[in-house]
Amino acid sequence: MRVRGAFPYGAPTWPGSVPRPPVERRTGVDFETDWARRYPARLARAVFVDQVLRPVVRALVPPHVHGVDRLEALDGPVIFVANHHSHLDTPLLLSALPDRWRHKAVVAAAADYFFDTRLKATLSALVLGALPVERGRASRRPLDQSRALLDDGWSIVIFPEGGRSPDGWGQPFRGGAAFLSVHTGAPVVPVHLDGTGRVLPKGATRPTRDAVHVTFGSPLRPEEGERTNPFAERIEQAVSVLADERATDWWTARRRAATRTTPSLAGPDAGAWRRSWALERGVRKRPVRTWP
Amino acid sequence: MPRPGFVLDVDRSTPPTLFWHGEGFRLERLPTGSRVIYPPEPLDALNDPDEAIRRALLEPLDSEPLPALLKPGMKLTIAFDDVSLPLPPMRQPDNRQRVIEAVLDMAAAAGVDDVQLIAALALHRRMTESELRHALGDRIYDAFEPHGLLTQHDAEDPAGMLHLGTTDEGEDVEINKRAAESDLLVYVNINLVAMDGGHKSVATGLASYKSLRHHHNVRTMQHSRSFMDQHRSELHSSNWRMGRHLKAAGVKIFQIETTLNTNTFPDQFAFLQKREWEWKARDRASFLAVSKSLGRTPPRLARRIFHSINAPHEMTSVQAGEVEAVHARTTENVYRQQLVEVSGQTDILTMGLPYICPYNVNSVMNPILVMCTGLGYFFNLYRNNPLVRPGGVLILSHPTPWEFDPVFHPSYIDFFEQVLAETTDPLEIEAKYEESFATDPWYIHLYRTGHAYHGVHPFYMWYWGAHALDHLGGVIIVGGDPAAVRRLGFKPASTMRDALEMATDVVGRDPSITHLHCPPLLMADVSV
Numbered sequence: 001m002r003v004r005g006a007f008p009y010g011a012p013t014w015p016g017s018v019p020r021p022p023v024e025r026r027t028g029v030d031f032e033t034d035w036a037r038r039y040p041a042r043l044a045r046a047v048f049v050d051q052v053l054r055p056v057v058r059a060l061v062p063p064h065v066h067g068v069d070r071l072e073a074l075d076g077p078v079i080f081v082a083n084h085h086s087h088l089d090t091p092l093l094l095s096a097l098p099d100r101w102r103h104k105a106v107v108a109a110a111a112d113y114f115f116d117t118r119l120k121a122t123l124s125a126l127v128l129g130a131l132p133v134e135r136g137r138a139s140r141r142p143l144d145q146s147r148a149l150l151d152d153g154w155s156i157v158i159f160p161e162g163g164r165s166p167d168g169w170g171q172p173f174r175g176g177a178a179f180l181s182v183h184t185g186a187p188v189v190p191v192h193l194d195g196t197g198r199v200l201p202k203g204a205t206r207p208t209r210d211a212v213h214v215t216f217g218s219p220l221r222p223e224e225g226e227r228t229n230p231f232a233e234r235i236e237q238a239v240s241v242l243a244d245e246r247a248t249d250w251w252t253a254r255r256r257a258a259t260r261t262t263p264s265l266a267g268p269d270a271g272a273w274r275r276s277w278a279l280e281r282g283v284r285k286r287p288v289r290t291w292p
Numbered sequence: 293m294p295r296p297g298f299v300l301d302v303d304r305s306t307p308p309t310l311f312w313h314g315e316g317f318r319l320e321r322l323p324t325g326s327r328v329i330y331p332p333e334p335l336d337a338l339n340d341p342d343e344a345i346r347r348a349l350l351e352p353l354d355s356e357p358l359p360a361l362l363k364p365g366m367k368l369t370i371a372f373d374d375v376s377l378p379l380p381p382m383r384q385p386d387n388r389q390r391v392i393e394a395v396l397d398m399a400a401a402a403g404v405d406d407v408q409l410i411a412a413l414a415l416h417r418r419m420t421e422s423e424l425r426h427a428l429g430d431r432i433y434d435a436f437e438p439h440g441l442l443t444q445h446d447a448e449d450p451a452g453m454l455h456l457g458t459t460d461e462g463e464d465v466e467i468n469k470r471a472a473e474s475d476l477l478v479y480v481n482i483n484l485v486a487m488d489g490g491h492k493s494v495a496t497g498l499a500s501y502k503s504l505r506h507h508h509n510v511r512t513m514q515h516s517r518s519f520m521d522q523h524r525s526e527l528h529s530s531n532w533r534m535g536r537h538l539k540a541a542g543v544k545i546f547q548i549e550t551t552l553n554t555n556t557f558p559d560q561f562a563f564l565q566k567r568e569w570e571w572k573a574r575d576r577a578s579f580l581a582v583s584k585s586l587g588r589t590p591p592r593l594a595r596r597i598f599h600s601i602n603a604p605h606e607m608t609s610v611q612a613g614e615v616e617a618v619h620a621r622t623t624e625n626v627y628r629q630q631l632v633e634v635s636g637q638t639d640i641l642t643m644g645l646p647y648i649c650p651y652n653v654n655s656v657m658n659p660i661l662v663m664c665t666g667l668g669y670f671f672n673l674y675r676n677n678p679l680v681r682p683g684g685v686l687i688l689s690h691p692t693p694w695e696f697d698p699v700f701h702p703s704y705i706d707f708f709e710q711v712l713a714e715t716t717d718p719l720e721i722e723a724k725y726e727e728s729f730a731t732d733p734w735y736i737h738l739y740r741t742g743h744a745y746h747g748v749h750p751f752y753m754w755y756w757g758a759h760a761l762d763h764l765g766g767v768i769i770v771g772g773d774p775a776a777v778r779r780l781g782f783k784p785a786s787t788m789r790d791a792l793e794m795a796t797d798v799v800g801r802d803p804s805i806t807h808l809h810c811p812p813l814l815m816a817d818v819s820v
Contacts, residue, residue, distance in 0.1 A: 008319065008576040012307035012569045015300055 027121055029111040029132045029139055036125035037106070037154070045129055046103045054095040060207060061088065061199050065096045067216035067242075071189065074219055077150045079188045080105070081177045081235050083170050083243070083265060084159035085197030088207065090128055092196060093157060096214040105155040108133045108146070108176070110163065133176070135162045143179070150184045160235070164202040167272070168279045170265030173239075178232035182222045188235055190217035192242035215242045240265045294333035297632030297814055300567075302326040307568045309807055310579075311644030311788075313771055314657065314691040315594040316586045317579070318644065319568075320788045326805040327638070329679075330567055331814030334553040335629050337606030341387075344610050345394045348548065352613030353621065358395065358546060361476050362402035369474040370395060371445075371498060374413035375423045376650035378484045378552055382605040387550040389429035391480045391610070395548070396432070408470055409436050411444040412479070412497030414504065415739070415746035416651070417700050418444045423654075443470075447500040447746070448736045455502075456541045459533040463506035465541070468498040472543055481549040485673075486520045486626045486815060489549045490619035491535025492528065499534075501730055501748060506530055510718040513758045518672035520815055522623065535615060548612040549622040552605040554629060554812030561601070564811050591693070598647045599654050630815040634679065637820055639803035640795050641680035642788070643670050643810065645690040651745065651753070655697035659776040660704050660712075660753050662692045667757030667767065670808060677818040679806055683765040685795040687788070692772030692780075699743055703735045707750035708779065716781035718758040726751050765798040 007013070014020060026032075035041060057063065071078075078101060082093055090107055097105060111132035115121040124130035131149070133142040146156055158180075161171040181188045195212035217238050222231045240262045245253035247263075256262045267275050300306065308319035309328055322328065338344045349358040362368065372388045375381075392409070399407055409432070411419055424442065425433045436442035445468050446452050454469040471477045471494070479497075483489045496504065506512075507530035513519070515526035522528040538545070557564045561582070563575035571579070586594050609625040611618045649657060649665040657665070666688040671678065680686060696705045711725050726748060729735065735747025760767075767782040768791045774784040785791035796803060808814070 007307045007568070008571065008579050011573075011576075012571055013305040014569045015306040016303045017301045018569065 027118055028115050029134050029141060031111070031115045031118075031121040031125070031132050033125040033131055036129060037149075041126055042103065045126060048127060049094055049102065053091050057088075057091055057095045061092070061195070061209065061212045063092055063096055064211065064213045065216075066213065066246075068098055070216055070218045071098060074187060074189070075100075077153050077186050078155045078219070079150070079177050079181055079186050080155065080157045080191055081160055081173075081188050081239065082157070082191035082193050083165075083239055084161045084163065085165045085168065085193065086200045086202070087164070088196040088200045088212075089159065089164075089193050090157070092193060092212060092214065093191060094128070101155045104153060105129060105157055106131045106149060107157040108142070108159070110135050111142075131156070143176070146180055147184055150180065150186045156180070160232070165197060166202060167275060168197050168201065169267035169275060172266065173232055173236040175228045175232040178222070178235055179228045181220075182226065182228050182231060185221070187219040187221050189219050190235055190238035190242060191215065192217070192239050192246060194243065194246045213246055215246055217242045236265070237262065294335055297330050297332040299632070299634055300328040300330060302328060309809065310564070310568055311642075311689045311807075312646040312810060313644055313689045314693075315591060315598050315647045316691070317583050318689055318771070318788075320642075320689075322642070322788075322807060323792070323805060326807060327634075328807045328809050329632055329634060329814060329816055330809050331554060331632065331812050332629060334555040334565070334606075334812070335608045337553060337555075337608060338610070341390055341607040341610070342394065344607070345391055345548075348610045348612040349394060349398065352546070353611060353617040355546060355613035355617075358478075358612065359398050359402060361544075361546060362399050362404050363475075364403035364405070366404055366406065366475040367473065368399055368404050368407045368476050368478070369410060369471045370407065370478045370480065371410045371412040371468075371471055371494070372427070372480040373482050373488075373493075373497070374411050374416055374444075375419045375427070375653050376416060377482045377488065378603065378605055379648050379650060379653070380556070380599075380601050380603045381423075381426060381653065382552070383602040384426060385429060386427045387482050387552070387607055387610075388427045388480050389432065390607075391548050391550065392428060392432055395478055395480070407436075407441065408474075409442045410468060410471060410498070411442075412493065413445050414497050414499060415447055415501065415749050415752075417739070417743045417745050420654075420743065445498055446740055447504075448740050453500050456538065456543070459537045461530075461533060463530060463534060464503050465495070465534045465537045466500045466503040467494060467538070467543075471498050472538075472541075474544075476544050476546055478546045478548065481547070481622075483549050483551050483622050483626055485630070485669075485813065486522065486623055487525075487527075487672075489547075489622055490522065490528065490531070491538075491615055492531040493547065493615075494538060494543075494545055495531045495534035501746070503534070505730075506534075508752045508755060510722050510755050510758045513718075513755045514762050516672075517759060518674050518678070520672050521675045522619075524675075532616075539615075545615055546612065547615040547618045548610065549618050550607055551609045551622060551625040551629065553608045555605055556603050556812045557601065558604055591691075595647065595656060627815070630813055631675070631817050632814050634806075634816045634818045636804075637677060637681040637818060638679060638684065638806035639681060639799040640685045640687060640792065640805045641671075641808065642687045642805065643689070643808040645670070645688055646811065651749070652697070652700070655700045656693065656695050657690075658696045658701060658704055658708070659692050659694065659773075659780055660708060660750050662688070662690050662769070662772070663780050663782075664753035664756045666690070667760035667764075668753065669756070670810070671757070671760040673808070673813070673815045675815060675817045677820050678763060679808065679816050679818055680764065682763055683798070685766045685768065685798050685803075686760065686764050687768045687770060687785075687791045687795060688772075689770045689788070690772055692769055692776050694773050694776040694779075700745060701750070702738055702744050703729055703732070703747040704745070704750040704753075707754075712779050712781075716761075718755055718761060721751065721754060766795065768794055
């Protein structure tokens with residue numbers, strides 16, 4: 001942390017004639033998070049999630065959780081893959097995870113956003129159990145770390161869109177989760193989060209009250225010889241089916257899935273206003289601020 | 293891999309530069325275009341110093357192995373450097389303890405019974421028991437001191453000195469009788485700077501005033517350019533003549549020299565050894581905590597705190613055998629640690645002086661020692677050419693208190709009050725006053741029985757700066773006691789800015805400025 005003020009109260013300036021040594025990065029993807037998975041940090045996080053996060057989430061946006069029964073037969077580490085609309089998604093999903101996984105899960109988080117300063121990085125790692133990953137590029141270190149964590153019995157929460165939705169519609173899924181599953185054999189559980197984009201959309205600073213739904217899908221495993229890209233498409237399709245299930249009903253969603261007519265998460269291929277129009281289904285409601 | 297020293301060109305983005313200021317520090321912003329000479333980083337230490345010592349004794353340079361020189365029934369004397377080395381005193385075990393224990397192990401194995409240890413203090417003060425224990429360790433002290441076999445050189449003991457004739461140039465060679473009459477004299481050095489060691493060890497450390505006066509004089513010091521560069525030092529030439537005369541007279545010397553890295557201060561003072569722009573938050577916090585608390589601490593207590601520091605110096609080399617062969621290798625190792633190449637001289641040289649010099653360990657650095665440290669030691673830390681041009685100005689930063697230690701430095705008080713009140717000209721001082729101080733019975737009594745420096749010692753301190761006084765156009769002391777500074781013949785200044793302004797009266801407008809960054813120690817190799 002840089003302290004402002006004249007040297008020696010503040011950091012010294014660097015003489016122009018002296019070459020700077022390469023800076024050893026300690027933030028971003030290089031931030032060390034091992035400490036956050038040791039018992040003292042895990043205990044602190046468990047207390048925080050159970051005693052603070054879940055009550056707050058329930059009070060603010062009481063979640064309707066569906067499909068937990070689909071995970072009954074599942075055991076061991078899991079890769080949870082969810083769509084991403086809001087900063088609320090991580091606390092919501094963490095608080096909705098079944099007990100088996102809630103206290104031994106890490107969240108893959110954007111290194112450039114959650115780990116850009118040491119303070120944010122420390123809080124992210126401690127409170128959310130976040131693991132820094134780079135958006136838009138496949139770095140070896142996060143992948144190696146994730147594999148090691150899965151081998152060690154940790155589950156991973158991944159938002160494969162790489163960031164929050166800018167307009168309420170989904171973005172293409174990237175292949176990180178599929179890659180991990182293909183290389184570790186860990187099952188992927190598709191999760192659809194609905195309503196968080198209305199409660200706290202990207203760019204908003206204050207949440208509004210609205211219903212949110214968390215729908216867990218059936219676990220997916222890569223088929224024999226299946227490569228990363230086809231599996232990533234299958235995962236995206238599974239989340240789309242869950243979204244359809246939430247918008248219509250289970251039977252309709254299943255039938256559309258069978259005929260490959262499930263609506264895409266990405267929305268219509270149209271101009272900005274028509275996408276917004278379609279998202280709101282022509283009904284624009286003025287958000288009502290009810291909290292705090 | 294330690295980084296070498298280098299010369300920084302100060303620009304607008306250079307942070308303020310750290311100056312020693314006695315028992316404190318100052319951060320000074322030097323003008324753009326100034327140069328700062330930064331010392332090399334501490335060299336890596338020997339992995340196993342005890343094994344290195346053993347190998348040096350078994351495989352000496354130009355000499356038989358030490359065990360082959362040790363015989364039952366022989367008379368063995370081991371002389372060692374006194375409290376003036378190293379600075380600050382190093383953490384135990386001191387190099388002297390390591391080396392002397394190794395020598396004594398071999399002497400015991402050879403069945404040598406007649407062994408005596410001598411602190412080679414020349415005309416310095418006698419060491420206290422705690423200082424001897426620190427340097428030699430309790431094992432040696434408890435084995436030798438109760439039997440009267442751990443002694444301190446007494447240059448004024450008529451029965452304890454032996455005159456061995458004169459050199460080709462008529463210089464008296466008179467050294468400690470026990471050392472001269474021993475079958476083997478082992479001398480154990482700590483070579484902190486390039487001046488230390490070689491023939492100077494015995495020819496100075498175990499000599500009398502009668503012998504010392506041939507090289508500790510104004511003419512010799514003015515022709516030692518510098519006395520850190522043996523090949524251009526008249527001080528060393530004289531000592532070398534004496535050393536060779538000793539050899540010809542049959543004094544057999546086995547020289548052991550050790551070098552140290554410049555790891556000078558413990559962790560809490562780590563900022564002292566770093567370049568300012570590399571100070572981390574911890575360094576800045578340490579600096580602020582130390583400097584702010586020192587500012588509120590009585591000077592006497594601050595002095596006691598500083599003098600309690602033991603340096604984490606580590607041994608970087610050890611060599612043993614014939615004096616000149618050993619010293620040549622030692623000097624290479626000292627230069628490897630301390631030498632920095634500098635291109636061109638400067639109009640104004642600035643330096644911050646620390647709380648300690650070789651002659652005020654565990655006491656106050658009085659004004660005469662301030663002069664000696666600045667114009668003697670620091671000014672002479674050069675090879676080839678002085679850092680400051682002839683007629684240039686030297687700016688020192690030191691509180692320079694008008695304060696003396698009456699136990700350690702009694703003759704300094706009279707020198708300051710009587711001699712410097714009359715004149716600061718070294719030649720005049722030497723001619724008019726030296727003899728009376730050197731032969732004063734009271735000073736001799738205090739030197740022999742107490743812990744006082746010899747009566748002539750303040751003269752030598754003044755002569756130590758004679759070359760600089762001859763070379764410089766002016767000396768300014770920043771932050772010193774104005775009365776004490778004026779008594780020294782220098783000009784006082786309150787701030788560095790004032791001092792630089794005052795210096796332009798001597799060197800002209802737009803002068804070049806160079807700062808000697810210390811600690812740790814460095815030696816400038818100046819080309820013009």
